[in-house]
Amino acid sequence: MITLYSMPSSGNSYKVRLLLAHLNVPYNHVAVEYDGDSTLTRTDDFLTKNPAGKVPTVEFDNGECLSESNAILHYFGEGTRFVPQDRLTRARMYQWMFFEQNFHESTVAVRSAVYVYPQREMDRSPERLAALLDAGHKALDIMEAQLSNGPYLAGGSLSLADICLYGYTHSAENGGFDISSRKGIVQWINRVREEPGHVTLDWLPQPTF
Amino acid sequence: MITLYSMPSSGNSYKVRLLLAHLNVPYNHVAVEYDGDSTLTRTDDFLTKNPAGKVPTVEFDNGECLSESNAILHYFGEGTRFVPQDRLTRARMYQWMFFEQNFHESTVAVRSAVYVYPQREMDRSPERLAALLDAGHKALDIMEAQLSNGPYLAGGSLSLADICLYGYTHSAENGGFDISSRKGIVQWINRVREEPGHVTLDWLPQPTF
Known part of the structure; x- marks a missing residue:
């Protein structure tokens, strides 16, 4: 095992x-x-x-x-229902996963971590928090542009891209990000967590919408 | 086309x-x-x-x-000689590519950009440059640990991981990083650029070793 x-x-x-x-x-x-x-x-x-x-x-x-x-x-x-069969859709899945590690994680996840972990108190300067808020909202806007037009990030069903970006997006309110006004993201969060087999991240406050 | x-x-x-x-x-x-x-x-x-x-x-x-x-x-x-056939080796290739977007690009590439582009002069504070130097050298040490033990990052031949990490590593001296003392990386850079079909990044100073 x-x-x-x-x-x-x-x-x-x-x-x-x-x-x-x-x-x-x-x-x-x-x-x-x-x-x-x-x-x-x-x-x-x-x-x-x-x-x-x-x-x-x-x-x-x-x-x-x-x-x-x-x-x-x-x-x-790889080889499961979570990886699209179509070549371009599969590449789009990776597009979102690289976007997550490069842009989303370094803004949305980092600002949440600064608030959630007491050890990160030294990173709570107003300038840094403002810059992370602005950049994180840009990352969320890019997701919203996709999710207001389609149910999932890549293709017509849940893929690794959704599982990947759900990680830090569903809990982004902990970092002070405005999720509730981004309706495509809100509906997508509910869609992901209603998928049979879903498990929650129990260690953090869950979304309220 | x-x-x-x-x-x-x-x-x-x-x-x-x-x-x-x-x-x-x-x-x-x-x-x-x-x-x-x-x-x-x-x-x-x-x-x-x-x-x-x-x-x-x-x-x-x-x-x-x-x-x-x-x-x-x-x-x-996908489907070419640049993606390993073995499942775990293929996953290792992606491991290096995600490492690159999350850790290497945000340190090695960013510090180089701060020096190369006049528009980035405002980012040249001593504290920021020192933090980027330290984190970038850590990223390079992680590459060195692999490349001092094997010819390529994932498997026995050039893969997407090498093409990916060559991008900002071969020109890292422009960001003030010490490449020449990391012998595994130096040999790997030479190996990558000697691969038939290689093209150079002509717009920046090329490595001197």
């Missing part, structure tokens, strides 16, 4: 747990929270599993490891 | 041009430089092609578009 090292409160870790739940893939879970046990990721043993010292990281029975949340989604999602 | 909107001096754009050269895929090139013509990406017409207003963006004959440099690499690379 695989071992998943993941952080209960993190969107990057949650999206992996969400896909594994949809696929009924069993795993041993090693929870690594931001404080306390987080020093696990700095041990020599863990750094051989992931030199970046980050979770989520998956360890296979033979000791091989894989990290980067979206690469783990790719690994387990 | 496809149209590629790309920025001559950008690593994100260059990696797409590099893959298309290796694959002998012809394209119409619309050059969008950081100043001057860069306002093209803010026009309503371009924003229908890519709501994020960024290049590289590919436009197909039927008007469909695809953006995010690594998603474009995925689209054209």
Whole structure:
């Protein structure tokens, strides 16, 4: 059985747990929270599993490891209903997943983390919070442009792109972002969480809409 | 024939041009430089092609578009020799590509951009430059750990991961990063540029080692 090292409160870790739940893939879970046990990721043993010292990281029975949340989604999602069959739609799925790691995670997720984790208090300067709010709303607007015109990010059914971007979007109110006025995103959040097999990120306040 | 909107001096754009050269895929090139013509990406017409207003963006004959440099690499690379056949090695390729967009591009590429583009002079505060240098060297150390043990990032031959990370790594000295002491990276850079079909990023100073 695989071992998943993941952080209960993190969107990057949650999206992996969400896909594994949809696929009924069993795993041993090693929870690594931001404080306390987080020093696990700095041990020599863990750094051989992931030199970046980050979770989520998956360890296979033979000791091989894989990290980067979206690469783990790719690994387990390949060949399932969560990866579109059409070539261009499949590339669009990756487009959204790279957008997430480059633009959405660095704004929406970071501003939420600054509020959620007491250890990040030093990052709460007004200038930084304002810049993150502005950039994060731009990222959300790009999602809204797609989701006000179609039910999912790539193609006509739930794909890895939705599982990926749901991670930090559904909890973005924790970072002070305005989700409720973006109707396409609100409907999409409800659509994703009504999908059979869905599991919630229990460690954070859930959306109120 | 496809149209590629790309920025001559950008690593994100260059990696797409590099893959298309290796694959002998012809394209119409619309050059969008950081100043001057860069306002093209803010026009309503371009924003229908890519709501994020960024290049590289590919436009197909039927008007469909695809953006995010690594998603474009995925689209054209799928089924070619640049995507490993083995499932886990293929996932490792994506691991490096997501690492690139999340950690490497936001440090190595950003610090280079701050120096290369006069418009970014306001971002040259000593604190910011020091933080980017430290984080960028960490990203390069993670690459070095892999490349001091194997010839390529994922598997035994050139893959999309190498084309992707070559973009901003080979020119990282422009951002003040120490490449020459990282012998695995130096040898890998030489290996990538000696690959038949290689094209250079002519708009920036090339590595001196």
